[in-house]
Amino acid sequence: MSANSPATRIEPRRSGVPYVLIIPAVVALLAGLAYPLVWQFITAFQDYGLAQQFGKPPEWVGFANFANLVLDGEFWAVLGRSLLFCVVTAFATVVIGVLMAVLMNAVGKVARLILQIAMLLAWATPVAAATTVFIWLFDRRRGVVNYLLDLLPGVDMNRYDWLGHPLTFFLVASILIVWMSVPFVSFAVYAGLTQVSDEVMEAAQIDGANAWQRFWRIVTPIIRPVLSIVLLLQLIWDLRVFAQITLLKDAGSKSGDFDLLGTYIYKLGASANDFGVASAVSIVVLIITLAISWAYVRDLIKEDEAQ
């Protein structure tokens, strides 16, 4: 924060210049996000089905769409599944990402470079291509995963259909997302780790702190801001994954047992044409997102006020 203070020192006379500068960005945000958000909020309280799409004016129904959701078993199933999937995947991503960062920090230059390039490959691969490759890796007849697992003594994975059962379907989805997301986490944490100065670590060592104490007392506080932001982002991103689930469902099963919030909203809106209920689910999701990020946003506001 202190780094920003010299920048704001050029104190202009009250001028319109900054407003002109932010107008394009503000207009873009209003058009692409704010307007749809408002529309969605309104529609969540309306009966907006097929008839409305052909011109019949929507009717206000108050909280009826939400009430329908509360009574709908499928909604609760999807919500519970999504929350569980999101928490497990996000925590796995962050834990593995931190371990990778610590490993990067501990090994020599060559090993680090090799590991970094491997992770960049995973990071750079577009989600559609990555998901397609995972479908091929886990293909039941000729997938290399089943082949390799079959080589283990006592394991019989011959023709095991990973995408045909909800549990293994979400396991594959989770592995895919962890594979794609760990690089961002570990590069961010690694950047944090490189800010830990060697002198401080040596001084602590001379003072008798063991490796564990040095990690908890010196390293952790320095990387904590990085950790909280990456965990928050992972939770938000994993809550309503759409692309991976849609593509995996293409290859697996169309059943509703394989839906998460993202695909569930899509199903309500695109196939069932029930925009009112779909919007209501989106609002629920937005509220969960805000709840997850609330602590972080509150801290930022506080920091901003303290400046």
Next chain:
Amino acid sequence: MTLKLGRVVLTVVAIVLAVVWAFPVYWMVNSAFISTAVLQQFTPHFFPGEYFTPSNFAGAIADGSFWGALGMSISITLIVVAFCLVFAFLGAVAISRFKFRGRKTFVLALLLIQMLPAEGLFIAQYKMMSSLGLLNSIIGVSVIYIAAVIPFTVWMLRGFVAGVPAELEEAAMVDGLSRFQAFMRITFPLLAPGLVASGVYAFLQAWNEFTVAVVLLPAEAAQTLPLWLRGFVQASATRETDWGQVMAASTIVAIPVIIFFLIVQGRMTSGLVGGAVKG
């Protein structure tokens, strides 16, 4: 002695993890060069070797909608990168070089918007574009992408602008330049890495995006490359999936991005981390 042994063990672990992490990408490229007839044998081939064939690529490109999708992806990506860079640059200058009423609201809005993933809004975006007659159009998708990418690019560029001390500009102003001239001559050239990093970020987002594209581009004639890949997989899966061609198609979608990403990753990573962390 134990220290050395520990180091060796860690190095081995790192190499093993690198192999595991790179494997899916390797497997994609490997399979892309082996004909489907060979891939359908029970034993997988870990190197193309004698089975090497480029024909899968020819087969994938010969698909009727490939070139259209490529053109669509290129157009959308160029529009998004250009608009995002200009809009985000102006916004970043505003918040890092000026104090103004509403600045805090703008900054907080940028931050909050980053917490809204596209998947929560696509119903409304679909409705909006359909009522404007912008479904299946480059403009419709680009508007949504620009809005989605701007918050982060402003955030990233803000860090870069703030990183150039305003004293440098002040000194130039003392030497008789106007404020605008001082900014353009002193600060702007130092922002090149930031602009590259933000541009690449916007490029990757627009090139790879899938969700909004599925919703806003329902027509087969208006696919981007990720949608084309999905359609290609589905078309091929009607009988027995043609894995050789599907992997070639995946490789075509992924390789340009991977190469680009590897070239500029250092700058982009520091920008991402700086933008996300410095606040």
